[in-house]
Amino acid sequence: MAYLQIQHVSLKGISAAVPKTRESNWEYPYLPKEAAEAFINTTGVEYRRIAPRELCTSDLCVTAAEELISKLSWARETIDVVIFVTQTPDYLLPITSAIIQDRLKLSKECLAIDIPLGCSGFVYGMSVICSLLQTGHLKRGLLLVGDTLSKSISHLDKSCHPLFGDAGAVAAFEYAADAAPMNFHLGSDGSGYKAIIIPDGGSRSPVVSESLVMEEITDGISRNRCQLVLDGMDVFSFGISQAPKTVNALLQHFSIDINTIDYFVFHQANLKMNKMIAKKLKLPENKVPYSLKDYGNTSSATIPLTILDQLKEQKDKVTNWLFCGFGVGLSWGSVVLSTDSLVTTDIIEL
Amino acid sequence: MATIENAEFLEKFAELFDETDPETISLETEFKKIEEWSSLIALSLIAMADEQYGVRLTGDEIRSATSIQSLKDIIESKIS
Numbered sequence: 001m002a003y004l005q006i007q008h009v010s011l012k013g014i015s016a017a018v019p020k021t022r023e024s025n026w027e028y029p030y031l032p033k034e035a036a037e038a039f040i041n042t043t044g045v046e047y048r049r050i051a052p053r054e055l056c057t058s059d060l061c062v063t064a065a066e067e068l069i070s071k072l073s074w075a076r077e078t079i080d081v082v083i084f085v086t087q088t089p090d091y092l093l094p095i096t097s098a099i100i101q102d103r104l105k106l107s108k109e110c111l112a113i114d115i116p117l118g119c120s121g122f123v124y125g126m127s128v129i130c131s132l133l134q135t136g137h138l139k140r141g142l143l144l145v146g147d148t149l150s151k152s153i154s155h156l157d158k159s160c161h162p163l164f165g166d167a168g169a170v171a172a173f174e175y176a177a178d179a180a181p182m183n184f185h186l187g188s189d190g191s192g193y194k195a196i197i198i199p200d201g202g203s204r205s206p207v208v209s210e211s212l213v214m215e216e217i218t219d220g221i222s223r224n225r226c227q228l229v230l231d232g233m234d235v236f237s238f239g240i241s242q243a244p245k246t247v248n249a250l251l252q253h254f255s256i257d258i259n260t261i262d263y264f265v266f267h268q269a270n271l272k273m274n275k276m277i278a279k280k281l282k283l284p285e286n287k288v289p290y291s292l293k294d295y296g297n298t299s300s301a302t303i304p305l306t307i308l309d310q311l312k313e314q315k316d317k318v319t320n321w322l323f324c325g326f327g328v329g330l331s332w333g334s335v336v337l338s339t340d341s342l343v344t345t346d347i348i349e350l
Numbered sequence: 351m352a353t354i355e356n357a358e359f360l361e362k363f364a365e366l367f368d369e370t371d372p373e374t375i376s377l378e379t380e381f382k383k384i385e386e387w388s389s390l391i392a393l394s395l396i397a398m399a400d401e402q403y404g405v406r407l408t409g410d411e412i413r414s415a416t417s418i419q420s421l422k423d424i425i426e427s428k429i430s
Contacts, residue, residue, distance in 0.1 A: 035388075042390045159389065195409075232389060233409035237396045241406050278398055 013343030026250025044271025119327025121300030148298035154223035165296035181292030
């Protein structure tokens with residue numbers, strides 16, 4: 001039973017960066033106007049940010065981190081841990097978080113790890129960084145999250161290309177003796193690993209010359225074996241059933257009254273799925289923000305990006321949050337936490 | 351095994367469509383041949399199975415089903 005209570009850690013601030021280049025789903029050439037309208041109505045995604053070839057996820061995250069460190073007035077030597085949650089690292093090895101330690105000029109006494117998760121990654125990353133900080137031996141940590149999945153998606157795949165956007169975000173955590181507890185529920189189901197997968201390129205199925213051959217899967221879906229495969233039906237089915245389950249399990253296990261939560265920030269998968277999850281949990285609409293329209297599904301960055309896009313005014317208030325991520329793995333997690341005077345930045349364009 | 355009334359299932363199934371005349375839909379209809387059928391309507395079908403019958407349909411199950419009857423059989427076999 002992966003329930004976890006973290007004491008003495010608080011979320012101090014968040015920031016995010018997106019590429020300047022914006023793509024419109026109205027202009028995606030492989031969706032005729034009527035199909036584009038149906039797609040936008042169902043998924044909620046109208047626009048997405050797309051990184052140029054030279055811009056990596058780490059670049060977005062480092063820029064956001066620089067801005068946040070400065071706004072928090074944190075001395076760099078006080079940051080003891082840096083975690084990078086991504087499926088689009090700079091290199092297959094070494095880990096990108098080590099490179100980020102150097103780019104951000106953090107101390108060499110800094111613990112750096114990568115976590116290759118996607119949609120559930122922000123909540124999972126929080127559980128790891130907060131576990132490391134809660135003893136008080138490490139004082140401050142940065143959790144960088146995000147993906148530039150556009151580089152791993154076939155332009156000729158109408159099931160994926162119009163859904164995903166690129167973004168990087170960062171959240172800053174600090175040991176604080178008087179912090180309210182954070183309560184987590186985390187889970188995994190590897191039997192669904194094929195639902196979201198890049199088939200070739202790992203050691204199970206290394207890249208061979210056939211990996212790069214474009215195949216027509218169905219009408220409107222062509223891709224090669226180094227590109228993302230999304231079984232939309234399986235993921236939808238999983239999301240509408242598992243997300244409400246993890247939220248209910250968390251609230252029940254820790255005896256949390258659902259009415260005490262100010263905002264429920266879900267991973268932004270697609271609007272139809274997210275609305276159905278909110279409906280099953282009987283959540284009031286004004287407590288469930290969405291950023292799908294302008295940014296699409298940005299993998300592990302969706303939760304902080306949604307807060308910055310929709311809820312920036314929370315920064316001066318005490319706010320009770322529920323975050324819930326679910327997807328690739330399959331993997332899911334939810335957390336309830338409270339923030340006071342959360343420091344935020346504008347969404348930076350790079 | 352649980353059973354679902356034919357008329358009820360056909361009604362719920364027809365509600366997934368906007369432009370298709372419910373009169374043209376029967377249990378024998380091969381639903382993927384309905385002109386309006388799309389991957390987005392497949393998501394509505396999954397939502398319907400979940401909401402109405404508490405059943406989690408998989409992509410493979412929808413891909414393997416042909417007639418509406420076969421879909422109904424799959425859902426019935428999964429009602430707990």
